Amino acid sequence: MNVTPVTLAKHVPLRRWSVVRKLSARSVAFGLTLITVSYLVLVPLLMLLYASIKSTEEKLPFESTVTTLSNYAAVFTSSSTLPIFLNTLFFTAGSLAIGLPLAILLAWLLERTAIPARAWIANLILVPMTIPSLLSAIAWIQLLDPRIGLVNIVLRSALGMTGDTGPFDIYSLYGMCFVQGLRLVPSAYLMIAASFRAMDPSLEEQSAMAGRGVAQTTLRVTLPIMRPALLAALIYFIVVVIESFDIPGLLGFTARIRVLSTAIYWATHSEVGLPDYGLASALGTIVLAAALLLMWNYQRLTAHQERFATITGKGYRPRQLSLGVWAVPATVLCVFYIFVAVFLPFVMLLWTSVQPFYAPLSAESLGRMSFESYYKIWQESSVVRALWNTMVLALVTSIATILLAVLVSWFVVRRRRQTDGLAHYLATVSFLPQCVPSIVIGLAFIFVYVRFPVPIYGTLWIIALAMTTRYLAFSSRTTTSALMQVHGELEEASQMAGAPWTRTLRRVTMPLLAPAIINVFLWVAVHAMQELSMALMLYNPDTVVVSTMIWSMWQNGRTADAAVLGVLLTGLSALLLVGGHVLSSGVIRTHSGPERDRRKRFGQNVSRCPRRSARAARRFVRSGKR
Template structure:
């Protein structure tokens, strides 16, 4: 108690900083915690009365049980296969001397900057009822890609790159001299890998699995496009309950059920896996060696990596072709009609998306750095709660966020439904956790005496942060900007609940076009989204080099 009073007394000496802490705490409480509480409350209400009737439907309605079972099974399988594929690609590109490393690295990352269901659209182009492979090449008439395996294939394509990105850093941090030491005492290549490399990478592998699991179970776009009525899943089912049946209680119940495995996986990753990291180096590791891999194993790994790269090329090639093809499956003559539609009828959603992304991105970036600064550099009562609450949205499925926001801000005193503000706020607090984590990681590497010197010269906390801390953490700041902008441009699961006649998004347009069978227009929107995101990443990378004290580029 005395320690808390002392912390408050110290914080009160800087009234601006105190006001900032209180403001951020209030914002996190209002825009993160409150919507989740509203979802939980709504799940226990029917026509305003408290009841468990919605949850009792899990035992009586086979549809809901099937949706839960299917979601868990798909997430587990996608987690295992996606993490395995990510590890193989990461190992190949970091621990072997294969050709085309840079090209394969960029190809592997391409799905990350794309709308989340581009893979599903490509699968329809290739393997749908009028697919290039199924109908045109093989002549199949009754091939059905919809259902379990279509969803699994599209999610593996979409989320395996996330595992790769995580595991690439893990494998690069393992000092190859440890493997050399194993060889020196007589270990075979397989023994060196299985007894040295794999155990050191295991915490990272498990963390990557949990990330893919969370992304899969909370995925909305791919199941909505490919699952079909015969294969229900939780996220689309919650959406259909609200938009189709207008039953907020049941939708909130399904959202709550969806939230439980995501939060469990998040808690395991944050509080168990993160404490089981192994330190293998005290400085920067030397270049990776390929001694651990035999020639046969090297080319086998390269074949898998190259095959995924070819798959990425094929998927995006059909997206480009589909955007300029008159009617896919029937008339392959080239046309610009889909692009003309995007820049005429669909231009409003393009400008809306850009405006929302441009406004929400800097707010998310600055807020992330401020929270990271408070967590690392300041001590005050409630700091742990602030940190947990601010990164909680990372584990919350977008479907839950969208339902929570329409429940929380569709009534007085704060009516935001259908406005520009609700979309900006949803994106800011949905994607700020990555910026916070980047900021925390960098701040822990900066000597706090630099900031203390500024304060000793008379600067207050805010001035110190603006003129000293922020320039030093510029790379992390702009990395957070990249993530926030990419996600704002490609978000769908939360946004689909929050768009209105006044404010629409490109990803929602893509989904609507797929639903109406206009795959060419959907492909045109997808291409434009990828082009905008790529240009934005290049601009932000340029700004990093100009503003950072050391030459730094945004790398994924």
């Protein structure tokens, strides 16, 4: 068939315009993603640095025209600075000394040994993640208060001790380390257990054949192989403890024990006088620098873990060790941890919520049990507003974080070759919030939105933006890992069939990422509902959320009401996680059944016959619509 010049003139420009339009959509999306991530992450941090070198006597940082290092001089010359740094160091070291060894031991027992009821114990270990840190601190206050704590009362009676205080005091650095250490265990267990699960047991078998016992094999073979994962976990949780605010804020308030995170808060919420934003900025910058250094080392360690890989293409068969007579003591140890870390705090929280005022367990207090607090709490308009704001905040933050994380992941994974430098920049900046403590992000957002003419300061949206920034690192890393498992030929074939890039992303890419997206949604929603430090820095009476309401109730002596709200918040978190697990299981079954086979056949057709790829892609996209 002869093609006339008129035909060429009519069709070629249209085809070129179509290609340009598709490239333009991707380029615009890439540019907007770069601008959004840079604005959310870098602008607040730059404003924090700017505020730290401005004189802030009776004025805000950006109202001053004087550039000075007096804020840093005040930090390092103040008599209170050294105790704050020492308290932070002790709190960090003590929390890690309790949490990490316990997590390593539990991970080893549940992943490398054949103790009874492993699945049940593993699930129960994760239950504390549904209880906010603030509520854990409240529960342990009721248990270990020097005078009225249940454990102290029982011990004084059992040991015949005189006096009405002791033997334990939760309002101390030791108490703070104990509670924070227990809070670290579930997250540290998840991080470490995966490495134990993946390790080749043949190395341990060879050690056993050489006559080494279980203890020697673990110390000389297992733990050295696990060294990169353990060091990475150590560095990561140092940052987590340094940024922790809930537990030191609640337990340290009574004893006037301040660490870096609480010092930043009290500098901006002074009990006497005006807020000292310059001092808070200088402290925040110091914390930020330390966290950046730690996370840089974390990145270096995780980047070279392949040198310690033990899963190969030969003879890998995961098995558990037999503990013999030690199986029963090991099981008892796991059950004891669950009793202390899960059962006791939650039962104490429930007990406090059904008492008109806190009282230890007795026949008299049993007679005062009532669910009246659960009815009265709904009569307060501020509580209803807090619950509504919390749900809106969790939903908005989750959706915004997912959309931004998917875009970041797509451009980092799919466009790395075309825009290598920009893709690397995007990956680095999107991970940066992992290094920034929540209270520092809250402080930085105050400076940005009080200074810039964006009318969101004092609204719920500024809290949502701050949380989106804070949770972007985890979300983008999760979706990036999932996207790396999806071959790009599915998206390429869809676009060859004429589907726009946005439709391909919506109809092909995101359905394949559905399990990861659901996990990110659940993680972000639960953390947004429990977040305290950022909300405390940015809320007002109209934007109060449940976590700040619990904090205020506790500060005002409304213990029972705080416990009631805590039970409701824990129930919402648990309900969300269970519902998400059911939904995620259904999605995984969908992707592992007929839908997976359909996508697999589509990919095979594309790879075997490129000329048929357009027709196959068109059928694939249409079937997805149906």
